[in-house]
Amino acid sequence: MIEKILIVEDELNLRKLLSLLLQKYYHVIAVDNGEDAIALIQQQSFDLILLDNRLPQMTGLEMLKIVKHSYPDLFIILMTAYADVETAVEALQSGAFDYVVKPFDLNQLKILIKRTLALSRAKKQNVNQLQYNQSIFYKNGGIITNSPNMMELCRNIAKVSQTKSTVLITGESGTGKELVAKTIHAHSIRSNKPFIKINCGALPETLLESTLFGHERGAFTGAYQRQIGLFERVHQGTLFLDEVSEMSVNLQVKLLRVIQEKEFEPIGANKLIKTDFRLIAATNRNLQDMIKTGEFRQDLFYRLNVMSLNLPPLRERKQDIMLLARYFAQQFCAENNKELLDFAVKSADILNHYHWPGNVRELSNTIEYAVIMSHGLYIDPQDLPLHVQNQSQDTSIGVNDYTQDMGVTLKEKLKNYEKVLIVDELRKNQGHRENTAKALGVSRRTLLYKMQEHGIIETILK
Structure with missing residues (x-):
């Protein structure tokens, strides 16, 4: 498909020249004012706009802000x-991808256009991939996966959701047990009723008991008013007991009775309250080992383990790492008002080879950090947390990557060292070419030429 460029230039000769230059390779439309340009953008899609700043009625900068x-x-x-640094900086801050100063070298402009459109294509491909990810996300009711073991789990979740049975979800911390519980509830006959969750390890025994069963006014010191417990509030809905293994043995006895009898007695009350709820429990510990040590009741285990689902750790579902990473990148880019980011090849390699002891939760935190630290359109290895970068010496990246093979002859050594200096300075200036050129003591045009010569744009952005 031929890419489409809109030229907005009021100078007739330059407008014709640019049109002739680009129409060999692209579909080109040219106008002489911002108002007509905005009307065209509203009517059809463009891949790139070449926008002159000095336009009649509306400046290019004003049009830029409206369009973006x-x-x-x-x-x-x-x-x-005009070589106006303030205008250029404002343009970049307002969303311009780049700027050129007249008179510009036409060959350099062609190179810039080519690379800009390449990034545009990459970004669209990333969006398409994320849309595909989203289709998987919704297909599985909230679980993003492309791995066989998780696909099998999703099929089991679909079966379990249609039953009324108690479910026990097991798996390491951070694997997504709560998400599975929510998915079961969302696809059950109770989906329009409450879904209430509580972490049994987050509260001391007395407070957990009061939270679950409720209490009457005056039942104990500090009970100034009646409190409705979760077993009463969750009537006809689903109660999710996370880390049920942390519940005391005394509370385990009371929980067993509620499961068996579907009734309970609030603390300080002398009447039973009937309740109808579905119970889903989760733990990251081995309950059978806890039964042997007396920490967990065997009869309660059998009541909870009617239907059992085990979540594999992220290291056993390698196919999902980048699928999840791109989903989280989309989420955190939106939250932080950043351009949609893709991952550099080396970044993806690091993520795929990391052990992920914290599983999906750790991956989410890692991507949030990387999105905040990133610049440009790619998440580079140096944007990842240090402990993720440093897990393997082979996956770390830095200026040394460019100095490992400096060549043999003096000419080769000088050329490679020049590349190292430019890459290092670009990173220090977060990819800002004007500041980089000043730091290196060369013109911006010379910097662009050197970047083209060394292929540095791809190095920085990929």
Whole structure:
């Protein structure tokens, strides 16, 4: 498919020149003012806009802000006849991908356009991949997966959801036990009733008992008013007891009775309350080992373990790592008002080889950190937390990656060292070319030429 470029330039000769230059490779439309340009953008889609800053009635910068407000993903290159750093900085802050100063070298402009459109294609491919991920997400009721063992689990979840049975979910911390519980509830006949969760390990025994069963006014010191317990509030809904293994043996006895009799007595009350609920419990511990040590009641275990689902750790579902990483990247980019990011090849390699002791929860935290630390359109290895980078010496990245093979001849050594200096300075300036050129003591045009010569744009962004 031929990519479409909109040229907005009021100078007739330059407008014709740019059109002739680009129409060999792209579908080009050219106008001489911002108002017509905005009307065209509203009517059809463009892959790139070449926008002159000095336009009649509306400046290019003003048009840029209007367009980016409604079309934030549109790539725009600002053209200005004045080497005005403030205008350039404001343009970049307002969403311009880059800017060029007139008179510009046409070959350099062609290179910039080519690479900008390449990034545009990459971004669209990333969006398509995320849309595919979302289709998997909704297909499985909230669980993102492409691994065989998780697909089998999803089929079992679908079966369990249609029953009224108690469910025990096991798996390491951070594997997504609560998500599975919510998915079961969402696909059950109780889906329009309450889903209430509580972490049994987060509360001391007396407070947990009061929270679950409720209490009457005056039942104990500090009980100034009646409190309705979760077993009463969850009537006809689903109660999720997370980390049920942390419940004291005394409370286990009371829980067993509620499961068996479907009735309970609030603390300080002398009447029984009937309740109808579905129970889902979860733990990251081995309950059978706890039974042997007397920490967990065997009869309660059998009551909870009517239907059992075990979540595999993330290290055993390698196919899902990047699927989840891209989903989290989309989520955190939206939350932080950042452009949609994809992962550099080396970053993906690091994520795929990391052990993930904290499972999906740790992956989510890692991607949130990386999104915040990133610049440009890619998450680079140095954007990842240090402990993730350093798990394997083979997966760490830095300037040393460019110095491992400096060549043999003096010419090769100098060329490679020049590349190292440019890459290092670009990273220090977060990819800002104007600041990088100043730091290196060269013109911006020279910097772009050197970046092209060394292929550094791909190195920085991928």
